[in-house]
Amino acid sequence: MQVSLIILAAGMGSRMNSDLPKVLHPLGAAPMLHHAMAAGRALEPSKVIVVTGHGAEAVAKAAAAFDPDAIIAHQTEQLGTGHAVAQALPHLSGGDAVVLYGDTPFVTADTLERMVEARARHAVVALGFHAADPGRYGRMLAEGEDLQRIVEWKDASDEQRAITLCNSGLICAEAALLAELIAAVGNDNAAGEYYLTDIVALARQRGHSAGVVICDESETLGINTRAELAGAEAAFQARARLDALEDGVTLTAPETVFFALDTFIGRDAVIGPNVIFGPGVTIESGAEIKGFCHLEGCHISRGATVGPFARLRPGAELAEDVHVGNFVEIKNAVLDEGVKVGHLTYLGDAQIGEFTNIGAGTVTCNYDGVMKHRTVIGARAFIGSDTMLVAPVTVGAGAMTASGSVITEDVPAEAMAVARSRQVNKAGLAVRLMERLRAIKAGKA
Structure with a gap:
């Protein structure tokens, strides 16, 4: 099965307090974006699609430096992760799609491979982790490997916020189904944004299964400051x-x-x-x-x-x-x-x-x-x-x-x-020169 990568790299990163797009800040002497692209390379993707927004030209140049065949999809307005993925959909041509984030550099090739393997059992697969401090992460409502839905923190109840299984944002889905589900995503939520994570509930409503793959929390570290x-x-x-x-x-x-x-x-x-x-x-x-x-x-x-x-x-x-x-x-x-x-x-x-x-x-x-x-x-x-x-x-x-x-x-x-001047020795000149210099210095004093 062919796999395409969609890497979301449109954010400005205002908390970085920088003119440089967030995904271009260096980590290990390389833009953060390259870390996500390097992890995805293990899947031998047929296509790599980078969604740009803020600083699009610079981000596109950095993507091409890592992979000259990378496809650039531009998100003119930043209306949420679902809207960002929508910009990449016209470039997909069958197979599975894996959605990564340019500011989440530590996800491993092994984790991505497990997500692709789980896709054989579920129509949609999301990556989750158990957080030591769940904070404002979206919560994953799951029973074993079966994922019911993902609730954003802003929209979660107190009971749901007590759940420690959190959403990393990474998704793997069959490309045609992903396009169908993204088209159905709305923005009736507290932020007024189109959430990629809504596709889990939408998939289940249409009779498809959804699964969760769990990784170590360290792999999901996002960088915002x-x-x-x-x-x-x-x-x-x-x-x-x-x-x-x-x-x-x-x-x-x-x-x-x-x-x-x-x-x-x-x-x-x-x-x-x-x-x-x-x-x-x-x-x-x-x-x-x-x-x-x-x-x-x-x-x-x-x-x-x-x-x-x-x-x-x-x-x-x-x-x-x-x-x-x-x-x-x-x-x-x-x-x-x-x-x-x-x-x-x-x-x-x-x-x-x-x-x-x-x-x-x-x-x-x-x-x-x-x-x-x-x-x-x-x-x-x-x-x-x-x-x-x-x-x-x-x-x-x-x-x-x-x-x-x-x-x-x-x-x-x-x-x-031999390309130098011939040496000439002047007998006694060093002593006479030093005496003259000392006399000049004494006269100035």
């Missing part, structure tokens, strides 16, 4: 650290390591303290990231070591057994097997051949103020300390550059490039 976002970040990081440890990754100080949503680290990799992962990082088995490194958009191969105090930016590709030391920055550069970049170096827009040694203080001067240019260094070259490589430039295999050189022309293979 900056304080809740901070709490969610802490929860995300705690889960990510535990997952890494269980996957065979060594974290020497787990509480100081910060992961992104898509961080991938192989078994037996070692991560030191105070390491921060931005988006798009892959670290293969057996690599080591030492303390105080910041990595994003990079790939680090087996046996490589990075840091401490290194920064890897998007496009950094480290092959096996590469060593990147302290205070090194690498951007859009490929380092082949065995390259060593010990310290105090910037490599940007570069290709470094295998087993080349890059001396301290080396800089690839890749930007002319308008355009970026590339530096290519061959295999087993030796770049002397404090070399400035003014791109575009090529250093051949086995070549060397003298320390302190400014390389502006290509260096042939196995050649030695």
Whole structure:
């Protein structure tokens, strides 16, 4: 059975006190929206429909960044969750539909799979949870797995408010039936909105069954304020650290390591303290990231070591057994097997051949103020300390550059490039100069 995802992402999030749409606030270095899309991806959906509203253009762009095939449905007026789902209905074409929320980032793939499995037994399936403090959640009236109806808190009686089984808002239903039920939803309620949850009672009135799947309350955490976002970040990081440890990754100080949503680290990799992962990082088995490194958009191969105090930016590709030391920055550069970049170096827009040694203080001067240019260094070259490589430039295999050189022309293979002024020693000048300076200073006093 094919499954379509409908992700509701139209809300402004006024309690965030922000110009940024709520679903675009970052969690684990990714918009909240991406978390919902990532969970739904486990269902291998035939379609992903994102319903936008406030900040529609930015939300649509973020959705496309995660899934270029995502379909955008715009909700011009925010008239409730039922009305939001209605905007997505024209894009459905059979099968089941699962409704998710862009500001509920912790629902798991396992829970969504259980909802789809339950749909085989019920026409409509809603996701519920037992709340420690039910507060203003909608209440679910159920007998076992059979769900009678969902009552919003504003419309619930005192007896119903005493129920602890609460509604998460997530729904799974057969697509054609969902369209039929949404068309029948009214807004005769305390908020004057079209509630998606009304489809449960409507389904039963038409002779269909409704079911409830129960998950842990932590999966249903919605984010409405900056304080809740901070709490969610802490929860995300705690889960990510535990997952890494269980996957065979060594974290020497787990509480100081910060992961992104898509961080991938192989078994037996070692991560030191105070390491921060931005988006798009892959670290293969057996690599080591030492303390105080910041990595994003990079790939680090087996046996490589990075840091401490290194920064890897998007496009950094480290092959096996590469060593990147302290205070090194690498951007859009490929380092082949065995390259060593010990310290105090910037490599940007570069290709470094295998087993080349890059001396301290080396800089690839890749930007002319308008355009970026590339530096290519061959295999087993030796770049002397404090070399400035003014791109575009090529250093051949086995070549060397003298320390302190400014390389502006290509260096042939196995050649030695010296590009600096000849040293001149002036006998006794240091003493005479210092005496003169001291005299000038004394005269001013």
